[in-house]
Amino acid sequence: MSGGDADAAGPLLLGVRHHGPGSARAVRAALEEARPGVVLIEGPPEADPLIPLAAEEDMRPPVALLAHAVDEPGRSAFWPLAGFSPEWVAIRWALEHGVPARFIDLPAAHTLAREEDEGHAPPAAAAGEGAVPEPRVRTDPLGALAEAAGYDDAERWWEDVVEHRGVGKGDPVAPFTALEEAMTALREECGDGGDERDLVREAHMRLRIRAAQREFGDGVAVVCGAWHVPALRRGNPLAADRALLKGLPKVKTDMTWVPWTHRRLSRASGYGAGIDSPGWYRHLFDAPDRPVERWLTEVAGLLRAEDRMVSSAHVIEAVRLAETLAAMRGRPLAGLSETTDAVRAVMCDGSDVPLALVRDRLVVGDVLGEVPAAAPAVPLQRDLARIQRRLRLKPEAAERQLELDLRKDTDAERSRLLHRLRLLGVGWGEPAVSRGSTGTFRESWRLRWEPELSVRVAEAGVWGTTVHTAATAKAETGAVTARGLDGVTGLAEHCLLAGLTGALPTVMRVLADRAALDTDVGHLARALPALVRSLRYGDVRGTDTAALAEVAAGLAGRICVGLPPACAGLDADAAEEMRDHVDAVHGAVGLLDDASAPGHGTLRVRWQTVLRTLSARDTVPGVVRGRSVRLLLDGGALARDEAARLMGLALSRGTPPADAAAWVEGFVGGASDGGLLLVHDERLLALVDAWLTGVPAEAFTEVLPLVRRTFSAYGPGVRRTVGELVRRGPGARAGVTGTGRVTPGFAPGPDTARADAVLPVLRLLLGGPGEEDERANTGPAGEAG
Template sequence: MPLTILGIRHHGVGSTQNVIEMLEQIQPDMVLVEGAPELDSIISWIGNEQLRPPVAVLGYNVDDPQQATFYPFAEFSPEWQAILYANQRQIPVRMLDLPLAIGFQQKKNEKENETIEEADSEEKEPVAPPPIHKDPIAYFAEIAGYDNSELWWEHHFEHNYISNNAKEHFDAVMLMMSELRQANIPSVLDEENIAREAYMREIIRKAQNELYSNIVVVCGAWHAPALLDVNTTAKADTKLLKSLPKTKIKVATTWIPWTNQRLSMHSGYGAGITSPGWYDFLWEKGNNPDFAIEWLSHVARLFRKRQVDISTAHVIEAFRLAETLTSLRGLSRIGLLELNEATQTVMCMGDTILLSLVKDKLIVANRLGEIPDELPKVPLQLDFEKLAKSNRLALTAEKKEYELDLRKELDLSRSKMIHRLDILEINWGQKVYARSKGTFKEAWTLAWKPEMYLSLIDKAVWGNTLEDACTKYLIDTSQKSQNIGKIADNIQKAIPAELFVAIEFLLNKIDEVAAISADILDLMTALKPMVEVSRYGNVRKTDLGAIRLIVDSLLTRICIGLPNTCFGLDDDNSRKVFGHIQQVNEATKLIENDELTQLWFDTLKKLLNKDGVHGIIQGCTCRLLLDAQVITIKETAERFAWALSQGQEPNFSAGWLEGFLKGSGMILIYDHVLWNLLYKWVAELPQEYFTELLPILRRTFSHFIPNERKQLGEKAKVGTMIQSQDFTTINKNFNHQLAEGVLPMLDTLLGITRL
């Protein structure tokens, strides 16, 4: 039974061309391609006109969708073309690897074992870190004088495709990998590969037992030698496979659009290539003798679109330089490195910024694949795609900005959809600053990422539509919660998403929790988001009367309980309360209720006059009352003098100063009375206290903007200052008549005409 093993590089263009040639020569009756067997049911879609790469198979644990893996495919991928060849000719094709279910179970077991080991880590001696293995191919690359094994492989196996030479190509790959494996060169994935290769051989044996007589296997080059002999290893493979963990995990698969960025290594979802756009070009034009000129022409057009002056002469000279570099390096064909260096030198004048544009737009190339509408999908995903289509929001990888006018029906619908996705932690849109200050404007930047499909599948348990899923998700996460701040945040999310069922539940819930909550800080945390959502009344179709009643109730309870909460706090807790007081103060400015605002100011006055309250809180309340013009500058100066008087503890004075000046030192620049009090207090501090308080003072002044710090530094050089209204110059010997005699001359010099 002929068995042909084709060792390839994943997503290698040269590998793909040679695979196609070998398949045409061999005419197999069975094709086996590296990949989990769970993909067998989904790869039949390859060849469908609406399935356009780059795409990926998403395989996930049905009970835990976050446990998932992706199998990316580009049009130039050897695996894609091998499956396409088989599907077009109705040749049976199967995937060849360890099942995902077993892999998921192994990772689950490893995670559980790590948890146990962490618990016992204190009783055990430190374990030495595992040895670091380099890429086995790097050994050949180093011998050839390359410090980059990927570049060496490209030059020798991907960029030098020769027609009718496929057998010699794969023989060379097999020989090289066999030598590496026989020399026991270690691989990073050795332990994992043992089980994987055993399962691959098992699948090959199964195909042979089904009387397929001309089998072709397309797999990663490293695995190729391990699959040559499937008969003598049968007993050992069976024993090994029986030792693998038993699992009841159910795996589902589906196609999702992928992007070139995700195909590239630097994206975090590496698939073995750094330049998918370049590989796309090679796949389409690589056999054209003038492919290098054509590539440089693409580069020139890109620069011209960006108003960069590029002529035909630039293209010709860049091509000549690339040819020269290729000859100097002893290469048989111009590569991307030579083209990039020629582009940077001739077209970019050495500028790396322009070359980065080429990398983004051509070498990687921003491309998003497409999938057929009739593919099996979870209901939530179908509803999402329907909403995206009706709202005219394209699922593109490129960032696109939208400025929404919520008075328009389409923009309001878009806003609701984006807010609902945010609730499900699918961050398709990033909110940005809108030029308008009104609540009827929103600005978003949208950029679709393929892994967001995984999040949709993960959240599908909450409902079949986006609205239902968000509603149930918010209600469930708030059902047993006693954290009033969390419930308030959920209300803040639900209002712009117009989830009326969830809003009604959450309002009842927050009222219930607030009524029994004894934690004033929780109430303070909840106030700001509640006040902010109450401002949507002009555009959102929400009855905000109930929210305003809750806001009134929250602020009243805060005002009643805050003075006692602030009594006897230590430094850390006082700073925590200080932050909450500032937030509540900002919220009260938005309430527009004179009675409640006055109640808040009365509470601040109580804190200002209450004994046992930390200095930072009293300093903060004094500043807030001054800014609101509830107390005068004269009263503030008296408070300032009292706080910095010699009878006070230095720590109290420093805290009071920090609370008063937090965020702005402008008042010290223009009010000489307060400055003099501060200057005198610092000057008279004993050395030991000054050293102790210096970090607090530095922290206080470090928050000022640079210009404020500079002006305060200039004032410190002068020392105490004199207010202009504090003195009047009186000189009985002043001669007004002589002084007036000077005025005509000054008028002449200054060009002034007196009437």
């Protein structure tokens, strides 16, 4: 803090630390004592009309002033304010006492224009630190003062000299005076501290102070960063200040209040003027007395909620330990470091794992502020807020999981909203793996509202005034400007997920045109699965997907024609990529049904013909040939004897070992179920075993990486079973070795008695017929009738 003699002529300068609860209490005490006629606050003057909103009942900090360029909403800056910020306390004091409050920092119009000229977007900025980004090297005034006082931690020094010292004893302006003297000495040593832009900002502040003095005389109080107080105190010629501000670039700017979070106040979030422990500072500001006891009680409550055994005795002992540590370290009151050490030792049994939870939930916290509905907002923001209220989807700072059942109207609308926002670049929700059913009627989302999303909403406002119209316009434009076919298919999928039926005709027209002109089989193969997924989503949401089905069928037909030639002459990397394409197309063809793709049965036959062609061509890489054989076998289009014959040919002595290893990789690699095929068909395992043991020593090191990659994908149980089969010799019939000994775990046939034992459990789980129904459905011999 810094300041001057309250009886001296000139303004009352109250230098503060942004987001410092001690500074906030001191500012309130100084304003109560001085009773100024106007309060000037470091911040953008464009926000002056927004100050009265701070008195609204539904305005709850932390909040932030958001400034953005009208023509380019993505170019923006924030001025965050917490409930314990001195600037917020000054605003509230002025409103409660009917005193004018005004912002005096450099206008946001100049700040955003300068950021454009310097070629980078402005970061979130501190209240009073404007939207001016931190330079690479800049004096840290608190760090310099802490070092001079013999502290190696500026946070700890500030707590000792400000946060833990009582306010209201003696002259309330005296602490400001002391810190002004320190800052004056520091600025005499460091000058502008490495940021020349401070000179421009301070020139504008002096002009605004002069104007307020002409209007209110000496009854002017200024709340600003302590670093600026010496420059505002010594003054500067009026002409020199005007010269510094002359010719500054500017842009048309809008401002509003937006919710902020404690997490975004922390330094860990990348917020340059932030603090390490906003939750702790909020507690220090709000606690009426006994802050250590109250804090440790909160910690105990959190740990109890997480099922840790924490009693009142733990709290008492932790308080004693924290106070003892503070006395040993020469601190006036136990601070965050002492309470953290006490919690670790007493409540967490020395473990940092539960301590991390305390830091995340309490020291930092997930508090999300609120702003009144009367705050200015772009039409898109108002429409989003209306939908959020109607669907009961309240934005929250803490991450939460949302499970949706698309068969319910409300959940279906929630799904459409979240998909539309994702299309607009507003990442409020991210799709997650469902914890319940995996059916297409289920969706799972992770929701977390970050303050930056307000900027994304403002930026998306250029597409329309409602979420629906904006998403539709962006989808149509995105389809026309998309570079590749897969980008258009992704948009078609988004349109169905988001229920944008108005955009579908444009997207489908572009999709059909791109598909007709694209001759790259890889592009077609990447596009087809997305189209098939879209068909399934359309079924769930009741969307007409006839046009999409027609395009998907045509795309699949073109793939069938172009895939065999495209698989010839590929190197190892291209062959791996082509195998993935074959897998994707196979899955897509399998998902197409008669209702969604006319001629589906013919398409499946054509695809099987393509796989047969790939499996028989020597010019096709081994990994693709092997995978084609496997897909035919799994689909019932290839007999096991034929599969064994093809494997025998691929693993014959005339085949180079590297090609044979690639064939094996394609046939039984790439997934955990490949090993099960070897477990259940010992002929195939015997062929692989015979080939592997016959690989020449000089070629073994070449094929070893492929072989290891193939078998490493199997689960532990599959690998163990394959090892047992190889140890006793694959191909030995009925699990009996040459000595007649039965290998444990293998028998001549299935054990029907053991299999029957699980039937009652299956009936219970699946809700099948009971025993009486089962007997009624069986014949005299116990066979099914």
